Amino acid sequence: MSAVMEVQNNTEALAALLDGGDGSLVTLVAGETRVAAHRAVLAAASPVFKAMFAHDMLEASCGQVSIDDVEGPVLRLLVAYTYTLRAPQLPDTAAQLLSAADKYGLSGLKAACERQLISQLAVETAAATAVRAVRHSCPDATRAAVAFIKDHPQVMASRGWADAVLECPQEVNQVIRLLGEPPAEASSPTATGGGPTPNSDRQPHSGHSRTTAAAAPHTSARHTPPPDDAAVSRFRCLSGAERGRRLIEAAKVGAVEEVRLLLAAGADLGARDGDGETALHWAALRGHAAVVRLLLSAASDPNARDRWWRTPLHWAARNGHAEAAAALLQAGADRGKTDEDGDTPLDYARQQNQHHLIEMLTLR
Numbered sequence: 018m019s020a021v022m023e024v025q026n027n028t029e030a031l032a033a034l035l036d037g038g039d040g041s042l043v044t045l046v047a048g049e050t051r052v053a054a055h056r057a058v059l060a061a062a063s064p065v066f067k068a069m070f071a072h073d074m075l076e077a078s079c080g081q082v083s084i085d086d087v088e089g090p091v092l093r094l095l096v097a098y099t100y101t102l103r104a105p106q107l108p109d110t111a112a113q114l115l116s117a118a119d120k121y122g123l124s125g126l127k128a129a130c131e132r133q134l135i136s137q138l139a140v141e142t143a144a145a146t147a148v149r150a151v152r153h154s155c156p157d158a159t160r161a162a163v164a165f166i167k168d169h170p171q172v173m174a175s176r177g178w179a180d181a182v183l184e185c186p187q188e189v190n191q192v193i194r195l196l197g198e199p200p201a202e203a204s205s206p207t208a209t210g211g212g213p214t215p216n217s218d219r220q221p222h223s224g225h226s227r228t229t230a231a232a233a234p235h236t237s238a239r240h241t242p243p244p245d246d247a248a249v250s251r252f253r254c255l256s257g258a259e260r261g262r263r264l265i266e267a268a269k270v271g272a273v274e275e276v277r278l279l280l281a282a283g284a285d286l287g288a289r290d291g292d293g294e295t296a297l298h299w300a301a302l303r304g305h306a307a308v309v310r311l312l313l314s315a316a317s318d319p320n321a322r323d324r325w326w327r328t329p330l331h332w333a334a335r336n337g338h339a340e341a342a343a344a345l346l347q348a349g350a351d352r353g354k355t356d357e358d359g360d361t362p363l364d365y366a367r368q369q370n371q372h373h374l375i376e377m378l379t380l381r
Contacts, residue, residue: 043070044081045096050089054096062099063121087117095121104129108137112149119153127155135161143172144181148188163195170255174263179270186274193278197251252282261288268296268312271305276312286317293324301329301345304338309345319350326356334362334378337371342378352378 043059045052060067069082084092091113094105098118104126105114115130117123134146135158143165150158166172182189252260264284267275276296280286289295297317300308309329313319320328330350333342342362346352352362366374 042080045084045092046081047084047087047089047092050092052092052096054099058099059096062102063123065121084117086120088113091117095123095126098123098126106133108133111137112145115149115153115155127153131155131158134158138162138165140169140172140175141177143169144175144178144189144192147192148181148185151188151191152185159195163192166192166196173275174266176270179267179272179275182272182274189274193251249278249281252278252284255282257283257285258288260284262290264288264296265290265294265299268300268305268308269303271300271303271308273305273307273311276308280311280315286312286315287321289323293322295321295323295329297321297329298323298327298332301338301341302332302336304333304336304341306338306340306344309333309341313344313348319345319348320354322354326354328354328362330354330362331356331360331365334371334374335365335369337366337369337374339373339377342374346377 041055041057042053043056045054056066056070060070087095091110094107094110094114095117098104102125107114111130111133115127115134118127118130131150134149134155138146138161143162146158147162147166149155150162172178252263255263260279260282261284264276264279264286265288267279286297287295290299294302295317297309297312297319298321300306300312319330322328328350330342330345330352331354332338333345342350355361360368361378363375363378365371366378
């Protein structure tokens with residue numbers, strides 16, 4: 018429905034309220050929020066509500082409609098729009114409001130939210146905006162987000178990108194295809210060493226005195242399609258050093274699909290960060306078992322040592338990541354390897370009271 022049609026229909030709906038009886042009102046419910054509205058106004062603004070009331074659906078006939086996947090404040094803004102046809106200038110609600118506007122066919126509100134999302138593009142929000150734009154068929158926001166990501170390649174090393182890869186793999190694959198059309202210039206962004214520092218996940222090395230590392234929460238990997246040529250080509254445009262850096266960053270956050278793309282693009286499995294740690298070290302430290310298995314299947318060295326002579330198995334044992342440790346052992350990780358203090362992975366497990374790891378490293 019065009020914005021012009023919305024205005025015309027809304028005017029007629031407001032006039033119809035003069036003859037409305039007791040049945041002219043309906044209550045919209047979102048969680049604990051309840052909003053009363055006129056059926057005529059909702060139907061005039063939204064083809065979805067119009068169809069609902071025309072067919073006398075069960076909820077509507079009872080005078081109450083449950084609005085799923087919409088929070089209370091967003092519902093109030095949605096209803097307010099149907100009466101005023103004025104989009105609220107609230108940046109914090111633009112994303113949710115766009116989804117609701119798309120669901121209920123409010124094209125004017127959807128366009129206004131799309132413009133707000135474009136104006137808010139930033140490194141951490143670009144991935145989420147691109148995913149939302151693709152999902153809700155927002156061509157302007159899609160083009161703007163893709164252009165922003167092309168101009169700011171650090172987006173693909175951000176937490177926002179990693180979250181999008183894990184939660185919305187199909188949309189991210191579409192975004193990656195768009196990034197490859199037309200082919201990007203083969204320029205190598207300067208590696209800045211962005212992202213969390215190693216010490217944000219562990220205590221500094223101090224001999225035998227250790228405390229349990231604060232590993233990131235484990236997130237289950239989703240099955241995604243094989244990487245296509247355009248996606249791989251996009252990563253091949255990066256320098257070897259940048260591909261290696263991104264491989265480590267993707268392993269840190271458990272971004273399975275990005276790890277797969279980078280490996281297909283020839284990322285160096287032996288690339289190391291400032292502490293001499295590989296992507297496999299980080300995947301084991303964080304407990305991202307799916308990434309551990311993927312890296313091992315690509316022939317990553319299970320016995321690689323960091324600056325303290327710790328192997329990936331040391332980190333998995335220290336943080337209690339049994340699934341990652343099992344994958345490392347199956348790939349030939351040496352449980353007898355010692356760090357610079359002479360401690361084995363079993364010693365680490367004992368120091369941190371990781372009972373499952375103690376049993377695994379003792380019996381296997």
